[in-house]
Amino acid sequence: MTHDQFKQVVDTLDTGLPQRPDVAGIRAQGRAVRRRRRGIAIASGLAAAAVVAVPLAVTAGGSGDGTPQVADDTSVSPSPTPSPDPSPTRTVDPSAYDDQSDRMTAAVKDVFPQARRTSDEFYDSMVMDGDVVDITLGDPVNWDTVFRWNQVFDVGDLALFSVSTSWNEPTPGIAWCSRGTFELESDCTMTQLDGGRLLVLHDGVRIQGQEDGVWSRYAQVVSPQSDGGLMQQVDVWATESGMTWAAAQRELPSLEDLGSIAQDERMRLPEPSSLPELPQ
Amino acid sequence: MSKPDDASFEEFVHASWPSLRQGAYALTGSVPDAEDLVQTVLVRAYARWSRVGRDNPIAYVRRSLVNAYVDTWRRRQRFREHPVDEVPEVAGPASYDVVAIDDRLDLAGRLALLSPRERTMLVMRHYFDLPEREVAEVMGCSVGTVKSTCSRALARLRIPVSTPTGEQR
Numbered sequence: 001m002t003h004d005q006f007k008q009v010v011d012t013l014d015t016g017l018p019q020r021p022d023v024a025g026i027r028a029q030g031r032a033v034r035r036r037r038r039g040i041a042i043a044s045g046l047a048a049a050a051v052v053a054v055p056l057a058v059t060a061g062g063s064g065d066g067t068p069q070v071a072d073d074t075s076v077s078p079s080p081t082p083s084p085d086p087s088p089t090r091t092v093d094p095s096a097y098d099d100q101s102d103r104m105t106a107a108v109k110d111v112f113p114q115a116r117r118t119s120d121e122f123y124d125s126m127v128m129d130g131d132v133v134d135i136t137l138g139d140p141v142n143w144d145t146v147f148r149w150n151q152v153f154d155v156g157d158l159a160l161f162s163v164s165t166s167w168n169e170p171t172p173g174i175a176w177c178s179r180g181t182f183e184l185e186s187d188c189t190m191t192q193l194d195g196g197r198l199l200v201l202h203d204g205v206r207i208q209g210q211e212d213g214v215w216s217r218y219a220q221v222v223s224p225q226s227d228g229g230l231m232q233q234v235d236v237w238a239t240e241s242g243m244t245w246a247a248a249q250r251e252l253p254s255l256e257d258l259g260s261i262a263q264d265e266r267m268r269l270p271e272p273s274s275l276p277e278l279p280q
Numbered sequence: 281m282s283k284p285d286d287a288s289f290e291e292f293v294h295a296s297w298p299s300l301r302q303g304a305y306a307l308t309g310s311v312p313d314a315e316d317l318v319q320t321v322l323v324r325a326y327a328r329w330s331r332v333g334r335d336n337p338i339a340y341v342r343r344s345l346v347n348a349y350v351d352t353w354r355r356r357q358r359f360r361e362h363p364v365d366e367v368p369e370v371a372g373p374a375s376y377d378v379v380a381i382d383d384r385l386d387l388a389g390r391l392a393l394l395s396p397r398e399r400t401m402l403v404m405r406h407y408f409d410l411p412e413r414e415v416a417e418v419m420g421c422s423v424g425t426v427k428s429t430c431s432r433a434l435a436r437l438r439i440p441v442s443t444p445t446g447e448q449r
Contacts, residue, residue, distance in 0.1 A: 001434045006406045009387050011298075015305035017315055021297045023290050026319065030326030127331075136328075139340075139347050140418050 094143045096270040097122075103266035104151050108163060110264075111257050112155050119152035125276040144273040155253070159214070160239040163261060165269040170231040176200045176222065183208045186245065196224035199263060201255040204245050214241045215248035219258035226271055234267045289329050292337050293322060299408070300345060306403050307349045309392045317352075321345045342408045346418060350400060390437050398433040405430050 001009075101120050108115050123135040124142045135148060148166035155161040175181075177188035177200065186204025193199050202218040216239040223232040236258040240248040261267065300321070304314035321344040325332050332340050391399055401419060404410045405426065415426045 001437050003406045006402065006434060006437070010302050010306045010403070010407050013302055013305055013387070015301055015314060016311040017301045017305065017318070021293050021318075021322070023293050026293065026322045027286065027289070027326055029319070029323040030329070139343050140420075141347065141351060 092143045092146070092270060092273055094141075097143070097146065100149055100269065101151070104149065104163060104165065107261055107264035107266040108151070108153060108161075111261050112153070112161075112253070115153040115155045115161065117151055117153050119150070121151075122146055122149040123276075126279055128279045142276070145276040146269070147272050147275050149269050155238070157251070158238055158253075159241040160237065161253075162235075162237045163267065164235045164237075165267050166233050166235075167230045167269065167272055167275065168233055169275065170225045170229070176220075177202075182206060183210070193221070193263065197263075198222045199259055201259055203255060204249075211241075213243055214239060215243070215245050215252070216240075217252045217255055217258055219255060219262040221259075221262040221267075228271055228273075230271060230275065232268065232271070234262045236262045285329065285333060288333055289326055292333070296338050296341060300341065303342070303403050303407050304345060304349075306391060306407060307346070307396075307399055313352075317345060317348055320348055342404075342410070343414075343418070346400060346404050346408070349396075350418065387437060394433055394436065398429055401426055401429050402433050402437075406434070 100122070105115075105117050105120075108117075121137070123137055124145045124147065125136055125138045127134050127136050147168075148164060150162060150164045153161045153163075176198065177190055179185070182202070182205045184204065184206040185202055187201075188203070189201050191199040191201075198221065200220045200222065202216075202220075205216040205218050206214060207216070216237055218238075219236045221234045225231055238253050238258060240251045243251070297318075300318050301314065304317045305311070308314045308317060321341050324344060325337065325341050391402075394402070397419065401415055404415045404418065405412060412423045412426045416423045419426065421429075
């Protein structure tokens with residue numbers, strides 16, 4: 001068979017796919033991806049930095065209508081470990097990611113059997129999109145720098161349910177519960193887990209810039225610095241919108257459930273050889 | 281972050297849809313998988329349209345389609361068939377004729393007999409017209425391997441044409 005014959009035959013395959021694309025549907029999903037990327041970037045940046053001083057709209061003690069109170073500043077880090085020598089260069093076997101999607105989804109479904117995965121994306125690089133650093137997947141994939149894996153689920157009527165597992169630069173002395181991390185936060189607790197891991201549970205969270213009526217519960221597990229000098233983090237978000245915090249408290253999954261997923265070993269991501277370079 | 285240019289994106293999708301649809305189906309051999317694949321890369325392209333639309337969007341989307349398929353294949357999640365490194369040799373030229381267009385359904389079946397790697401190379405090189413160098417880069421092999429693999433795979437796609445008596449000529 002020749003080049004032209006192959007092309008001609010493929011062109012006439014009966015694919016069963018629509019003759020015309022659903023452009024509106026594609027655009028709607030594309031917009032959702034953009035929103036999620038921005039949200040994740042904002043949340044990740046804030047959680048990682050946790051030093052942003054934001055004038056708080058609510059004073060401690062709350063307003064009596066269920067509006068969250070602000071958590072006290074507290075600083076606890078995962079078990080401190082001396083900075084290891086840089087590890088020798090190594091490569092990551094792509095097969096290490098063979099069941100990453102399934103493992104993460106199984107961890108979620110064990111807690112929320114009705115969950116339906118709607119997005120499954122991973123990232124190996126960073127690019128500039130205008131003035132914003134965007135996380136992206138290169139062509140071809142650089143398996144040595146796959147540093148983040150995100151999944152989004154439909155869970156009942158929740159506005160958003162997402163899980164993320166990632167490797168990041170360690171941030172010594174970071175205050176995981178800080179009044180500056182979010183625009184609003186009703187409570188934040190930290191629990192030391194085995195293996196030097198730290199479980200952080202955030203309740204009544206509103207991220208800076210989010211519209212009124214959007215509330216989240218957020219669980220994160222942070223692991224101690226690895227021999228490779230990186231830090232593993234698992235984030236589990238549940239968000240409701242269009243309601244008061246009092247109403248959202250009833251609708252959102254419990255922090256115990258979110259924390260259980262965040263602690264699940266199946267959420268761990270193989271460690272990359274290195275983090276992708278920040279774009280100039 | 282600039283707002284995507286909806287008009288140019290829509291124009292692009294309509295223009296590229298036929299080749300993406302056919303290419304995705306040739307790769308996967310499955311309607312839902314092909315639909316997933318095309319949808320995924322177009323959604324990704326729209327989410328980055330401010331950047332993608334400025335350069336060469338069809339090259340970006342075709343390569344994304346192939347990469348998404350390769351990633352899926354490597355994660356071994358969605359294949360109906362079991363990938364094999366080597367497919368059985370078909371009979372020699374005396375028993376088979378060059379494919380006829382009317383045998384296109386048979387071609388779909390024969391594509392499924394190729395390994396995902398062979399199918400990917402064929403679609404990239406002979407349907408999307410990507411240069412051998414680029415195919416080699418995506419597949420992580422030499423240009424020579426692309427040449428030889430495509431040549432063997434094309435040969436295996438030759439379809440037997442039955443005579444009225446059921447014998448092959």
